[in-house]
Amino acid sequence: MRAALTVEKRVAIALWKFATRDCYRSVGNQFGVDKSTGGTAVIQVAKAITNLLLARVATLGNVQVIVDGFAAMGFPNCGEAIDGTHIPILAPDHLANQYVNRKRYFLMVLQALVDHKGRFIDINVGWPGKVHDARLFRNSGLFEQLQEGTYFPDQKITVGDVELPIVILGDPAYPLLPWLMKPYTGSLDSSKERLNYRLSKCRMVVECVFGRLKARWRCLLTRLDLSTTNIPIVIAACCVLLNICESKGEKFVVGWEVEANCLASDFEQPDTRAIRRAQVGALRIREALKTSFMTGQATV
Incomplete structure (x- = not known):
């Protein structure tokens, strides 16, 4: 019988697959193995990465360092930013209509929380x-922890006449909650525009990290030729690898992202679907932040 592939070769095959848009046949030809052997190696490596490294690499670090980082960017007492991105896939064998978005292609959703440096803290x-996006978030274990106040330390600051807990920042697709701030929509005056600017400036880190993720691991730019069971494993492995690359200071060429954006043009991300739900306490907090940004009283 043929000797088993070495661990080094399996890792090399997986990294090549993650970093390119090559099909399994092309990957196999690159490494002198057949299509099925290459596919098996990719999934073995992806499972090992997610099982052994995900909980260690994508995790909440020093909260105060993150809060200080976002404060330096303009938003006080912020712990993370949240957003989602769509990953194109081949048409699934079952319930395919559930995977079609408004841009008429099949996809899976990656939702992530990132810190001020653009590192994945939590992925779904x-x-x-x-x-x-809001339904996905509400059905996560992370939402329960945030709602119960057990995820972040009980660290509040006073803004105007309200207490501001550590918050996360989202786009209009998310509900407005005391611990989740999102921008104003509709008719905006100067004070609302200023809050939106500060919030969007900080929330931009999560959009940037999605761009860097797909620029480094270009298998996410095209329809992933995997089963619906294995696709989340590969996406999660790519998120882990991005965190490792960023923490190790691996070189990132700006041109990669420009090229990736061109390659992704066939799979345009849909516009955010805004929702209107908001808690009264959250409205008071956002109003207090809006006033403090206008008067310069917010600690940033």
Whole structure:
């Protein structure tokens, strides 16, 4: 019988697959193995990365360092930013209509929380494309921890006449909650525009990290030729690898992202679907932040 592939060769095959848009046949030809052997190696490596490294690499670090980082960017007492991105896939064998988005391609959603440096802190992947971002978030264990106040330390600051807990920042697709701030929509005056600017400036880190993720691991730019069971594993492995690259200071060429954006033009991300739900306490907090940004009283 043929000797088993070495660990080094399996890792090399997986990294090549992650970093290119090559099909399995092309990957196999590159390394002198057949299509099925290459596919098996990719999934073995992806499972090993997610099982052994995900909980160690994508985790909440020093909260105060993160809060200080976002404060330097303009938003006080912020712990993370949240957003989602759509990963194109081949048409699934079952319930394919649940995976089609408004841009008419099949996809899975990757939702992530990132820190001020653009590192993944928490990821949620595997939901079909028709699921709204807010529903995906509400059905996560992370939402329960944030709602119960057990995820972040009980660290509040006073803004105007309200207490501001450590918050996360989201786009209009998310509900407005005391611990989740999102921008104003509709008719905006100068004070609302200023809050939106500060919030968007900090929330931009999560959009940037999605760009860097797909620029480094270009298998996410095209329809992943995997089963719906294995796709979340590969996406999660790519997120782990991005964190490792960023923490090790691996070279990133700006041109990669420009090229990746061109390659991704066939799979345009859909516009955010805004929701209106908001808690009264959250409205008071956002109003206090808006006033403090206008008067210069917010600690940033």
